[in-house]
Amino acid sequence: MPRRGWVLPSYYWALLALLYLPILVLLLFAFNDSPILVFPLRGFTLQWFRELFATEALMRSLRNSIVVAAGSSMVATALATAGAIAFVRFEFRGKGLFMTVALLPLYVPFVVLGVALLLWLSTIGVPRSLLTIAAAHTVVGFPYALLILIARLVGFDRHLEEAAMNLGANYWQTLRRVVLPLIAPAIFAGWLTAFTVSFDEFAIANMVVGREPTLPVYLYSQLRMTARLPRVIAMAALIMAITLTIFFALVWLRRRVFSGGRAMRAIRPGPAGLG
């Protein structure tokens, strides 16, 4: 049935070229031996990478981001795992309401979520810090982890749990020994997604940030200073390398989670709502 044609393939590759071009330009300047970002290129240098590692504030913000992303994604995934099991295996009043509220961060513009959190924190008198960013990110990462886990829980055979309980395991033993190991790949996929969502999130972090910035907050503050751009771009190149590693890990993982599924199911939407 498929007709052969050249229009669609050319379109695909042209769009791909357009998507990659800005990134390649950015990469080019990360190695260009000139403090200003203009053509023609001057020559190859690793100076910006050396300066990058010597810039304490930058490395500090990177560390902050990793801590915030790791902490918030772990909390979000733990809560989402409990929530997903309750949602799939139990009937209860307010089930619909729980889901609606949990999915709200997908539907509320981040600027609204950000100011609401800012207002809330100042009202209850919590000083802004990395902790408040992490708390905000748990809420943002939660729906992703929840949906990934629900998809996995719906897919597996409930009889396995019944068998474990018939064989004498109590409910919590069954959860720990049977259910959790079975959904472990989904837990990991949910965690990784929540991690990347947090790692990249700027709009909300920018409002609930204290004195210690996360990496996007730091990057943003540097974007206005032209003299520091090459260093920031070198950082960009480095983050791209890290992000791509995570991305490929995720692709590989999703294939395992949905093994037996088709290639199409390998990749699901990544972080949304970055604005």
Next chain:
Amino acid sequence: MPRQSRGRLWALIAAPSLWLVLFLVLPLLLLAAYSFRAGVGGALFRDWTPTLEQYRILFATPAFLRLLVMSAGIALVVAVLATLLAYPVAYYLVFRIRERAGVYIVLLMIPFWISYLLRVMAWKVILGEGGAVNSLLLSLGLIHEPISALFYSRLAVIVTLVYVWTPFVALPIIATLYRIDRALLEAASSLGATPRQRFWRVTLPLSLPGVIAGAVMVFIPTVGEYVTPSLVGGSSGAMYGNIIFDFFGRSANWPLGAALAVVMLLLTLALVGATSRISRVERFIG
């Protein structure tokens, strides 16, 4: 429900519910409460008598409404353009590449997984006055002074946002196209539909849930944007999100900012509600 089972349910659902109430429900309710305050002064709840004053100011200020309409317009344009750009790619991957599409999708998604700020920054580097396009044209002798109109404009905001979101929209469209039963397409053909008719009358209508979900997934974050406009938009490219942000920062008028935020919140929730019959975004995650 047996009591034992209820205990288990409570143990599972209590923590996530509490967390959501604490960091999502209460903040949003407080935002709404704040928007009904009369002014900046006074103790938070002691002197609080709900008033529509902030909403009166909001709707009496043409600049706010203009910005709201413009932001919705920009978000609509970005959503439509990104969807139009992504659709042929999704179609190509599902109907021509099919089994080997995994790699093609990965190639498409790599740019999306690169930090959002960095992708926006890339456009700053490219389009800026001392940027790549200008310096390239200058060094080639095609122009003699930098073109400043490339950057710090509403157009730059739209270009950047379309760039950012296009690969992302492809995913829900791919998912719905993939689920279309091939037998329907064959039936259309054997009943005499030309390939063109088959596309417009069968394939496209069946893929609408993915198209709508994709467009909504772009519209929501775009309509609330304040970061991209502040980086590439300049003063003429400011959006509604920027004034909300300003009222909570420099201008420090939280009640009015809260009213502006509530209006935006209701607008997006209305949109989600209106499209939820055709398509729900969450079906495409997980």
